[in-house]
Amino acid sequence: MAPSRSTSLESLRQRAGSSQLTFHIKNRVTLIGFLGKDAEERFTKNEATYIVLSIATKASWKKDNEWHSRTEWHRAIIWPGRLAEFARTLTKGSHLQIEGELRSREYQKDGATCRVWEIRAYSILKLDRAERQTDDEPVPDPEDVPF
Amino acid sequence: MYLNSVTLTGFLGADAERRTAKNETAYVILNVATKTSWKDRETGDWSSRTDWHRCIVFGRLADTAATLTKGTHVQIQGQLRNREYQKDDARQRTTEIRVTALSKLDRATRRGTQPDDAQADSPHVT
Numbered sequence A: 001m002a003p004s005r006s007t008s009l010e011s012l013r014q015r016a017g018s019s020q021l022t023f024h025i026k027n028r029v030t031l032i033g034f035l036g037k038d039a040e041e042r043f044t045k046n047e048a049t050y051i052v053l054s055i056a057t058k059a060s061w062k063k064d065n066e067w068h069s070r071t072e073w074h075r076a077i078i079w080p081g082r083l084a085e086f087a088r089t090l091t092k093g094s095h096l097q098i099e100g101e102l103r104s105r106e107y108q109k110d111g112a113t114c115r116v117w118e119i120r121a122y123s124i125l126k127l128d129r130a131e132r133q134t135d136d137e138p139v140p141d142p143e144d145v146p147f
Numbered sequence B: 001m002y003l004n005s006v007t008l009t010g011f012l013g014a015d016a017e018r019r020t021a022k023n024e025t026a027y028v029i030l031n032v033a034t035k036t037s038w039k040d041r042e043t044g045d046w047s048s049r050t051d052w053h054r055c056i057v058f059g060r061l062a063d064t065a066a067t068l069t070k071g072t073h074v075q076i077q078g079q080l081r082n083r084e085y086q087k088d089d090a091r092q093r094t095t096e097i098r099v100t101a102l103s104k105l106d107r108a109t110r111r112g113t114q115p116d117d118a119q120a121d122s123p124h125v126t
Helices: A003-016 A081-085 B060-065
Strands: A025-033 A041-044 A049-065 A066-080 A095-109 A112-126 B003-012 B018-021 B026-039 B046-058 B074-089 B088-104
Touching: A003 B003, A025 A066, A025 B026, A025 B074, A041 A066, A049 A081, A049 A095, A049 B003, A066 A081, A066 B074, A081 A112, A095 B003, A112 B088, B026 B060, B026 B074, B046 B060, B046 B074, B060 B088
Parallel strands: A066 A112, B046 B088
Antiparallel strands: A025 A049, A025 A095, A025 B003, A041 A049, A049 A066, A095 A112, B003 B026, B003 B074, B018 B026, B026 B046, B074 B088
16 A cells, blocks of 8 residues: 555545545535534543534425425534534524534444434534524524434 | 435445335335445554445336346435334334435446347346
């Protein structure tokens, strides 16, 4: 293995904030939605802080002249680092764009194995809410958080 | 204001599974594997992990999806959806991908890309 090549790969990865440099494989999730509650701090085994965000996206459609909607809750994980430093300041109701990688893992709960899907975020954008000044468009209230 | 979008490029871990919902809608399940690899900072070794994604295809797209076989290289676009179900008296949650677009990525070594009958009968296609 040529060391120079792997070094440049490594630095590219760090710049991209992602471990995905394989060309024939991609795993990318993009979400735009609202935070259902303040950012939660958690600790790894090494006592580094990681952040858990709970993000709501909503889909609406019209059927038989009536509007229906469905809210989806997503769990995003921000691993220790500069992004986590930023993410910890986010509060309930923030409008965000998040990019990350979809991952699943298993854990034990009451003797049963449960599987949970998470988004390992590598980019977070805080979206401005200019419409708030006009009050024309009601901002949906992210009340019912399942977690 | 909202966006819920997933793009996956990976390989099918099993042949496409045809299912029928309670309301008799046909759908197809695709099991897509994505892999990431990274280099361990201390040891310098490469490690990798594979994630399996359960993708649900409805509608006209399901007809195309049903023909896909294990090992096919695919690109999928869709939305994340959570669902609850009962298993052994316990409530389980799962996350699936509702597919909105699907494309088969050609591999150079693969034959049968032309709709010619002779090609389609080739034993390599099975």
